[in-house]
Amino acid sequence: MNRAVEIAADVRARRRSAVDVTREALANIERANPAINAFHHVFSDSAMQRAQRIDELIAEGVDPGPLAGVPFAAKSLFDIEGRVTVAGSRARLDAPAALRDADAVASLQNAGAVLVGTTHMDELACGATGENPHFGDVRNPHDAERMTGGSSGGSAAAVAAGCVSLALGSDTNGSIRAPAALCGVWSIKPTFGRLCKRGVLAYADSLDCIGGFAPGVDDLTALYAVLAGDAAEQRLRALRVAVLGGFFETWASREARDAVMQTASVLGPHETIVMPEDEMQLARGAATIISNVEVAAAHAKLLDAPAEDVSPRLRTRLLAGALTPAAWYARALRYQTRFRARMSRLFGDFDILLAPCTPFSAPRFSDTTIVIGSHALEPAKHLGLLTQPISFAGLPVVTAPVIGDGRMPLGVQLIGAPFDEAACLAAARRIGQAFRNTQRTSTET
Known part of the structure; x- marks a missing residue:
């Protein structure tokens, strides 16, 4: 899977179609997921429909946004309209379906990104290893005998395995940073309170943050710009x-x-x-x-x-x-x-x-x-x-x-x-x- 910024540039310039990019992402998931167990649900039909609409907008001369056609995944504690927010918990399988997307998910989709699925996590985010007794352990794409870390292990593994170009996660005590480190991808955990958590199942509200994963710094910067609603200031002076x-x-x-x-x-x-x-x-x-x-x-x-x-x-x-x-x-x-x-x-x-x-x-x-x-x-x-x-x-x-x-x-x-x-x-x-x-x-x- 190519980098997010490359995909968006190619799709907006009509060098690639969003449909082809999404089809590639779904094929990558089908190839990689049996070994790493990163995905809880894969939304093949809705992802292809979304990608087709993005291509139609571009053909009409409408810019679908800075992440046009970029495949992404969301940790399964983010609300997805019409889906149950399972959050790694067997006890939540019969919970009511979400009435709307989490704000972070909506922001990425409004920027043209394509949601292809939700990712596995430690039960209710209470864990640091990526292990889950109900839905199976997430395995490290670099070595399937090793842990991804948690609780956002599925999101980190999905990016590391090339299934998606971006993924959303949450961090309370290290749940974005540890999986990013162990899976070898870039991540950002913003300042507490910087990003809206509406539509994200709480673990510890005094500590919870949302953020995400990307294969490269430019991709991470683009992800953060969309989530925060503005681009991060360019720092030119020397850093202390x-x-x-x-x-x-x-x-x-x-x-x-x-x-x-x-x-x-x-x-x-x-x-x-x-x-x-x-x-x-x-x-x-x-x-x-x-x-x-x-x-x-x-x-x-x-x-x-x-x-x-x-x-x-x-x-x-x-x-x-x-x-x-x-x-x-x-x-x-x-x-x-x-x-x-x-x-x-x-x-x-x-x-x-x-x-x-x-x-x-x-x-x-x-x-x-x-x-x-x-x-x-x-x-x-x-x-x-x-x-x-x-x-x-x-x-x-x-x-x-x-x-x-x-x-x-x-x-x-x-x-x-x-x-x-x-x-x-x-x-x-x-x-x-x-x-x-x-x-x-x-x-x-």
């Missing part, structure tokens, strides 16, 4: 860069640390900020309390659902949230306010902060632990170790994919000041340009 050390170095493998330093070298002179272990762990603990309480509040009725409809992992999470004292939740929210202010102050001196996305590259499904230094880490509990403090602070992040020594992808978080997605995308463009036609990134710009 810092690498986050301390906690972010202690809990990262050597190749994850090397990926950060490779990226930093492209952006020029940089400093290191030592982030205290106790402060970052406190942020993680507070984020976990908020996540558990809010998902339990949003889905409390599932505690009464039949055992076969709710996995033991999700039931445990719901119980933990339901039994959390209100005072703990209130203290976690108060700490979040202080932590956001503390992290925001770093941007008085810097434009971009760099950190590893995950402690390690994609684990095998058979891996019970992965050793970092003297610590044996369980993948399911630690894939979001390095992303969680950043989303707790509400900061925007672009994930830059880098190939590690083991030839599996890793990711680097390009972290910006609140509402400065432009700086994140500017850094991403420089990295993509520098690594073009090299083996250091898993995708070119």
Whole structure:
């Protein structure tokens, strides 16, 4: 599947038809999905009808939009008109169909993009591995014996496998960034509150963000421009860069640390900020309390659902949230306010902060632990170790994919000041340009 910006340019110039592009995307899904299980539903008929209409508009001299004919997928917690929003949950199979598209889905379709399907995810977004006991595990396109990360694993895998050119996901504690890193694609998680979440099933409303995945920086920039309703400002001046050390170095493998330093070298002179272990762990603990309480509040009725409809992992999470004292939740929210202010102050001196996305590259499904230094880490509990403090602070992040020594992808978080997605995308463009036609990134710009 070609890049989104190339497809849109070709379709608008009538060098290719949207019908042919969509037919190719559907063929790619049919080829790849049996091995990776990225798609929950494929909308073949409606996608072809939409593509035909785009071609008709172009023939009539009407511009269908900046993403004309671009195939995209949406994580299955985004509402699609007339479809059940399953969100990886067997308990939701009989839920009423959505009455309208989620705002993000509508924005992409209004820009000319073609929705070809919804993607698999961890049950109700409560997970970090891409595993799902009801609908099967999403498998990494680079190695089907390895995880994609989660909970937006299906969307990341769909882009990495070339099934679609763009995909929507959501991120609470790392659910866009970790899959992007492990699958080797670009992603953006905007500032908390930057994009409208209407029509997206909530996990933890105080932390949830929507964003997306793309094979290249230009594609990601085009996706963000449509979702945000405006193009990100072009940043021409030099970026002031810092690498986050301390906690972010202690809990990262050597190749994850090397990926950060490779990226930093492209952006020029940089400093290191030592982030205290106790402060970052406190942020993680507070984020976990908020996540558990809010998902339990949003889905409390599932505690009464039949055992076969709710996995033991999700039931445990719901119980933990339901039994959390209100005072703990209130203290976690108060700490979040202080932590956001503390992290925001770093941007008085810097434009971009760099950190590893995950402690390690994609684990095998058979891996019970992965050793970092003297610590044996369980993948399911630690894939979001390095992303969680950043989303707790509400900061925007672009994930830059880098190939590690083991030839599996890793990711680097390009972290910006609140509402400065432009700086994140500017850094991403420089990295993509520098690594073009090299083996250091898993995708070119």
